[in-house]
Amino acid sequence: MSTQTGHIDAAGKKMGMWFFLFTEILFFGGMFLLYSIFRYKYAQDFHNAAAEENIVLGTVNTAILLTSSLCIALSISAIRRGERFFSSWLQLVTIVMGVAFLVIKYFEWMAKIDIGIYPDSPVLLKMGGGQTLFFGLYYVMTGLHGLHVLVGCVVIAFMMHFTMKQTINRGNVARLENTGLYWHFVDIVWIYLYPLFYLIT
Amino acid sequence: MKDSSGETRIIATRAYVAVWLVLLVLLAATLAVARLQLLARYSVLGSLLIATVKAGLVLAFFMHLKYEGRFLKGLLLLTLSALGLFIGLTFADVWYR
Amino acid sequence: MVQMSESPGEASFYARTGRYRWAIAEWMMSTDHKRIGVMYLGAILSFFSVGVVLGFLIRLSLLDPGWLMGAQTYNEFFTVHGVIQIFLFIIPGIPVAFGNIFLPILIGAQDVAFPRINRLSWWLYVTGALIVLLSLFIKGSPPDTGWTFYAPYSIRTPANISTAVLGVFVLGFSSILTGLNFVTTIHRMRAPGMRWFRMPAFPWTLYATGWVQMLATPVLAITLLFIVLGRFFGVGFFDPSKGGDPILYEHLFWMYSHPAVYIMVLPAMGIISEIVPVFSRRALFGYVAVCMSALGIAIVGYAVWGHHMFTSGMSDTARVIFSFITFLVAVPSGVKIFNWVATLYKGSISLDAPLLFACSFIFTFSIGGLTGLIIGSLAPNLHLHGTYFIVGHFHYVMFGGAGISILAGLHYWFPKITGRMYSERYARIGWLNFFVGFHILYFSMFVLGFQGMPRRYFDYPPQYHTGHAVSTMGSWFLALGLVIIFGNLLYGIFRGQRAPANPWGGKTLEWTIPSPPPPENFREIPVITRGAYHYEDEEVREAP
Numbered sequence: 001m002s003t004q005t006g007h008i009d010a011a012g013k014k015m016g017m018w019f020f021l022f023t024e025i026l027f028f029g030g031m032f033l034l035y036s037i038f039r040y041k042y043a044q045d046f047h048n049a050a051a052e053e054n055i056v057l058g059t060v061n062t063a064i065l066l067t068s069s070l071c072i073a074l075s076i077s078a079i080r081r082g083e084r085f086f087s088s089w090l091q092l093v094t095i096v097m098g099v100a101f102l103v104i105k106y107f108e109w110m111a112k113i114d115i116g117i118y119p120d121s122p123v124l125l126k127m128g129g130g131q132t133l134f135f136g137l138y139y140v141m142t143g144l145h146g147l148h149v150l151v152g153c154v155v156i157a158f159m160m161h162f163t164m165k166q167t168i169n170r171g172n173v174a175r176l177e178n179t180g181l182y183w184h185f186v187d188i189v190w191i192y193l194y195p196l197f198y199l200i201t
Numbered sequence: 202m203k204d205s206s207g208e209t210r211i212i213a214t215r216a217y218v219a220v221w222l223v224l225l226v227l228l229a230a231t232l233a234v235a236r237l238q239l240l241a242r243y244s245v246l247g248s249l250l251i252a253t254v255k256a257g258l259v260l261a262f263f264m265h266l267k268y269e270g271r272f273l274k275g276l277l278l279l280t281l282s283a284l285g286l287f288i289g290l291t292f293a294d295v296w297y298r
Numbered sequence: 299m300v301q302m303s304e305s306p307g308e309a310s311f312y313a314r315t316g317r318y319r320w321a322i323a324e325w326m327m328s329t330d331h332k333r334i335g336v337m338y339l340g341a342i343l344s345f346f347s348v349g350v351v352l353g354f355l356i357r358l359s360l361l362d363p364g365w366l367m368g369a370q371t372y373n374e375f376f377t378v379h380g381v382i383q384i385f386l387f388i389i390p391g392i393p394v395a396f397g398n399i400f401l402p403i404l405i406g407a408q409d410v411a412f413p414r415i416n417r418l419s420w421w422l423y424v425t426g427a428l429i430v431l432l433s434l435f436i437k438g439s440p441p442d443t444g445w446t447f448y449a450p451y452s453i454r455t456p457a458n459i460s461t462a463v464l465g466v467f468v469l470g471f472s473s474i475l476t477g478l479n480f481v482t483t484i485h486r487m488r489a490p491g492m493r494w495f496r497m498p499a500f501p502w503t504l505y506a507t508g509w510v511q512m513l514a515t516p517v518l519a520i521t522l523l524f525i526v527l528g529r530f531f532g533v534g535f536f537d538p539s540k541g542g543d544p545i546l547y548e549h550l551f552w553m554y555s556h557p558a559v560y561i562m563v564l565p566a567m568g569i570i571s572e573i574v575p576v577f578s579r580r581a582l583f584g585y586v587a588v589c590m591s592a593l594g595i596a597i598v599g600y601a602v603w604g605h606h607m608f609t610s611g612m613s614d615t616a617r618v619i620f621s622f623i624t625f626l627v628a629v630p631s632g633v634k635i636f637n638w639v640a641t642l643y644k645g646s647i648s649l650d651a652p653l654l655f656a657c658s659f660i661f662t663f664s665i666g667g668l669t670g671l672i673i674g675s676l677a678p679n680l681h682l683h684g685t686y687f688i689v690g691h692f693h694y695v696m697f698g699g700a701g702i703s704i705l706a707g708l709h710y711w712f713p714k715i716t717g718r719m720y721s722e723r724y725a726r727i728g729w730l731n732f733f734v735g736f737h738i739l740y741f742s743m744f745v746l747g748f749q750g751m752p753r754r755y756f757d758y759p760p761q762y763h764t765g766h767a768v769s770t771m772g773s774w775f776l777a778l779g780l781v782i783i784f785g786n787l788l789y790g791i792f793r794g795q796r797a798p799a800n801p802w803g804g805k806t807l808e809w810t811i812p813s814p815p816p817p818e819n820f821r822e823i824p825v826i827t828r829g830a831y832h833y834e835d836e837e838v839r840e841a842p
Contacts, residue, residue, distance in 0.1 A: 012411050012486040018273060019478045022280040023516045029284040030520035030550055034535055036288055037295055037546060055236075062228055066255075070221040073212075073263045080211045120532025129541020136533045136540075140524075184264045188256045195248035199235035283513045286601055290619065291549050294604070297613035 010174040017178035021185045024148075028189055031141050035196060038133045045130020050201045052117065053138075054108055058198035061104050062190060068097035069187045072156070072180045082170045084163050091160045091176075094183065098153040105146050109139075138197055145193060148186045155179050212262070220262045227255050310717065310814040326421075329413035332815060334420050335398030336715065342387050342395055343784075345427065349383040354777055357739070357770040363757030372756040373442035374457075378434060380445030385466050386427050388700050389558055392565035393476055393511075394423065396707050397504050399715060401480060403808045403815065404501050406489025406824045411482040415475050422472035429465030433458040444754060446555070449536035449547040453528040460529055463522045470515045470522075473561070477511025480504050491826035495589070498806045498830035499582060502589040503568030506596040510557045510564070514600070518554035521547070545610050552603035560599040562696060563663075564592055566703030567634055570656045573710050574638050576804045577653035578645025581831035584637040591630035598627040608679045617676055624674035631667055635660060651725035652802070655706035658733055662702060666694030669744065686765075687747025693740045705732075708787060713797030717814045720790030728782030735775025742769040806830050 039046050075090035116123030117135055124132050159179050162168040168176050231251040234240055240247040261267040266274060311332045318324040325333055356375050359366040367375065398416065402409050410416050434440045438458040443451055452459050484505050488497065524547075527533040534540025536547040575582045582588060604612060604620030612620075638660055647653070669691045673679050682688065713719055746765040751758055758766070800809040811819060 009411070009486055012482055015273070015485060016412060016415075016478060016482045018276070019481060019512055022276065023474050023478070023512050025280050026284060026513050027516035027520050029287065030517045030553075032284075033288045033291060033550070034546065037291060037543075038535075038541070040292070040295065041543075042541065055232075059228065059232055063225060066221065066224045066228065069259060069263050070217055073217050074214060077211055077214060077217070119527075120534070125540065132534065133541045136535060140527060140533060144523075181264055184259050187263075188259055191252050191255050191259070192249075195231060195235065195245070195252050199231065199248045200245050201235070279509075280513060283600055287517070287553050290601060290604065290616065291546075293619055294545070294549070294612040294616035295543075297615040298611075 008172070008174070010172075013174045013178060014181075017181050021181060024185060028141075028144070031137065031144070032192070032196075035137050035141070038130070038137065039196075039200075042130025042133060045128060046134050047201060049127075049131040049134035050197060050199070052112070053198045054111070055198050057104050057108055058194055061101050062194045064097050064101050064104075065187045065190050068094045068101075069184050071097065072183050076173060076176055076180055079163060079168060079173055079176060080170055084166065084169070087176075088160050088163045091156050091163065095153045095156050095160075098149050098156075101149055102146055102153075105142060109142075141193060142197070145186065145189055148189070152179075152183050152186055155182070212265075216262065220258055224255055224258060227251050227258075231255075309816065310812070311817045312814060313817075315817075327417070329409070329417045330817060331398045331402050331409050331413065331416060332817075332819075334416055335395055335400075337420060338390065338398060338423065339395035339715075341423070341427070342390055345382050345386040347784075349379055349387055350777065350780060352379040352382065354773055357773040359756075360758075360766045361770050369756040370439075370442065373444075373754070374440040376754055377441045377444050381430060381441065381462065381466070383696075384445055384558075385469050386430065388562045388696060389473060390423060390469070390476075391562060391700060392569065392704060392707065393480065393504060393507055393561070394419070395704075396500075396569065396711065397476075397480060397565060400711070400808055401483060401501055401504055402487065403811065403819050404498050404806055405484065405487060406492050406807055406820065406826060407483065407487035408819050408823070409487075410479050411486050412479050416479055419472045419475045419479065422468055422475070426465045426468030426470075426472060429468060430462055431465075433461035433465065436461060446551060447522075447525060448551075449525065449528065449544050452525055453537065460526050463525050467519055467522045470519050473511050474515045477508035477515075479508075481508035481512065484508075489823050489826055493826075495586060496826055496829045497589075499571035499585065499588050499592075500565070500568035503564040503571070503592045506592040507561050507564045510561050510596050510599070514554045514557035514561075517550060518558075521550040521554070524550070545607065545612065548607045548610055549603070552606045556603035556606065557596075557599050559692075559696065560595055562700045564595060566659070566700040567592070569703045569707045569710070570638060570659050571634070572804075572806065573652045573656040573706055574641045575831045575833065576710075576802050577648050577650060577656070578642045579803075579833050580641050580645040581829075581833050582637065583640035584633070585829070585831065587633050588637050591633040594630035594633075595627060598623065598630065602627055602674075605674050605679070608676060609683045621674055621676050621679075625671065628667060628671055628674075635664055635667075650709075650802075651720075651722060651729065652706050652710035654726065654729050655702055655709060658729070659699060659702045659706060662694055662698030662736070665741075666691055666698055669694065681750075682747055684752055685747035686743040686751045686753055689753050690740050690743030690747060693743070698736060698740070705783060710802070711808075712787060712790065713801050714808055714813050714815070716791050716794070717797055717812075718790050718794030719797045719801065720786050720794055724782060724786035724789075728779050728786055730779070731775050731782060732779025735772050735777070735779050738772025739769050739776050740772070742766075742772065805832055 071090045071094040075087045075094065078084075078087035078090060112118065112135070117127075118124065119136055119139055124135055156179055159168065159176050162175060231248045234247045234251065235244050238244050260277075266277070311330060314321065315324060318327065325337060328334060352375055355366065356372070356379060359372060359375070363372075398410075401407075436458060438456060440457060441447075441455075441459050441462045442457050443455060443459065447459065447463065452463075484497070484501055524533070524535055528536065532540075535542045536544045538544070571582055571588055602620055602624045604616055605624045608617055608621075638656075642657075649657075669687070673682050673688065673691060709720065709725060742765050746762055746769070747753075749762065749765070751762045751765065797813045799811065799813050801813075802809070807824060808815075810824070
């Protein structure tokens with residue numbers, strides 16, 4: 001888009017992206033609200049249920065996302081210096097880390113489903129209300145988060161294409177910067193999900 | 202149009218990597234606090250506070266919020282306050298039932 | 299038809315651009331805020347009409363329960379009436395129609411900040427609306443939960459809830475993007491010299507509304523998702539047998555739906571703030587207070603949602619807090635009412651149709667707001683919750699508020715949008731029918747509610763029959779009034795006299811460009827040197 005003077009309003013686009021992230025804060029916020037209420041009501045159950053989580057995988061996943069954030073931040077610096085191959089490579093690494101995160105998540109979910117812990121399962125329902133809620137929240141929150149990671153990977157793939165095609169270049173980084181903002185946000189959501197689901201034992 | 206940070210700023214790779222290392226250290230810290238029950242009853246609170254520091258670092262440096270204007274920071278605060286209000290007033294119900 | 303504008307040779311934004319073979323493609327692919335706004339306007343008025351017909355039939359059924367429809371169908375009728383009027387008409391309402399058409403023009407811009415996202419918002423609106431309507435016709439039955447979709451019934455009913463809720467989800471996303479677009483537009487696209495406190499009041503209200511759209515709608519989105527997850531996967535956040543709590547559904551739902559009423563009414567108040575100065579030839583009294591009160595209403599409105607749940611089982615502490623804050627939110631609304639009346643006082647009044655509707659707004663919204671204080675008090679609420687008193691209250695503020703404001707805006711901006719004028723005579727006749735019908739229809743509901751008639755009930759004991767009959771007869775007058783009003787406007791589109799650029803002598807920027815506007819709003823971006831309501835240097839109104 002352009003402003004009345006015909007220039008591209010990079011600051012305006014960035015503002016728009018931040019506003020979108022604010023809406024996402026409230027979207028995930030609704031889930032965090034439910035978590036906080038149910039945790040208050042069923043503190044002991046949550047404590048017990050969290051023991052089922054694989055803390056190694058959770059920690060590894062956190063490290064992966066933190067590193068992926070570094071990569072995409074560096075990719076923006078790179079394209080600002082005109083290094084489009086290095087920038088694209090860093091974006092690729094970001095995607096790979098995102099996919100790795102999702103793969104680990106998949107295995108975590110499968111492990112639980114194999115022992116009969118999934119929404120509305122007889123096993124889960126027998127574990128009592130608090131634990132049922134814990135795992136319900138676990139699937140919903142990590143599921144929606146994972147969906148956001150997936151979308152992010154797809155978007156970054158498009159950014160790679162634009163970087164190679166030079167639509168994104170040292171003078172025109174808004175799209176990549178905004179993609180970075182989105183990715184960092186997804187990282188921050190996980191920074192909170194991690195202690196809430198893995199560390200409250 | 203220059204953005205509020207003055208868009209010519211490029212953050213040094215060194216700085217990004219330093220932030221990343223701090224984040225990993227904090228990750229280890231939060232794990233330690235929780236697993237070793239370092240803060241006893243307040244372990245969960247401690248973990249969440251460390252998480253907030255991590256989030257703050259990502260916001261400030263990776264997302265450049267440190268270099269943005271007061272206005273954007275204010276709006277972020279507004280957003281978080283709205284969420285806080287929602288959670289808080291809901292607790293006014295649940296807590297006192 | 300509506301193609302010519304004042305300067306011959308300068309085509310209006312309706313003229314074919316020739317980019318596409320089919321006109322409909324040209325319009326559906328357009329990123330021009332004026333075209334998008336006009337399409338939205340047609341859509342919301344169409345859905346409004348459907349909603350009115352549903353309401354008309356509901357009232358007809360209540361004359362003698364059972365003669366027109368059975369109880370289950372009745373539940374579906376009031377559900378769909380609410381869903382259409384709220385999610386397809388009044389929430390998108392003023393922002394997507396008048397906001398889209400006029401926001402950029404009012405601040406001296408050529409378009410919104412993100413025209414393609416604007417187009418996406420429009421497509422999402424159409425998609426969401428179609429999905430909602432789909433839920434009426436696909437296998438299964440139309441939703442019967444009420445527009446509020448309360449758990450646990452919404453999780454268990456076999457009706458087409460997931461479809462309807464998906465449609466609302468998509469509509470919500472459209473709303474979020476519109477709010478995001480408008481807020482960014484106001485931040486980034488104001489003309490040189492258009493400082494914040496030189497902006498007219500209507501953009502101020504669109505700004506406040508945009509923030510509500512952005513921060514409240516996502517809570518609805520996640521809540522609707524929880525319904526779908528509950529229905530499909532048995533996720534039981536609101537199911538006590540699975541540890542959940544149905545009151546949490548109400549909390550989450552009203553966390554959005556209360557701020558939503560401010561999405562409905564803030565832009566409506568903005569329109570009144572535009573009309574009153576023009577037709578009293580005076581600057582808006584207390585302009586800064588009016589603008590700040592818009593922000594005040596938006597902010598305080600985030601903290602009152604519990605007043606929809608006083609009888610649901612919340613703690614006393616919560617109820618007292620919510621009731622107290624509910625009283626607070628009346629203050630900024632009162633500021634606006636006072637300032638509009640003060641603007642009119644000793645003004646040079648022309649009681650043309652726009653002002654007639656605007657004054658009706660002030661009168662009707664005041665009644666609605668005052669009854670809101672009654673039910674915002676805990677003790678009366680225990681008796682009045684779930685009765686017709688509530689139904690009367692929200693129709694007074696939503697229909698009598700935002701609805702009347704839309705009628706006011708339609709008449710005010712009709713010449714600008716269409717390049718023609720309607721018949722003032724028929725506008726007044728229509729208004730009279732509408733106004734009389736409105737109050738007969740809805741005031742009787744306060745009486746019915748006070749006497750104990752519950753809402754959403756298909757039938758009732760005989761003692762309520764008179765009240766219902768009176769109310770239904772009011773609906774006939776109201777409907778007649780609407781037919782005359784819209785008939786008049788439609789006739790004006792095709793046969794009305796050509797309108798000049800500034801038939802009302804308005805001072806805001808839309809009156810400085812042709813009627814209808816050209817595709818590019820301004821030949822040259824204006825430089826603003828003074829506020830929006832400069833009536834000191836009074837000009838004679840242009841003769842139509």
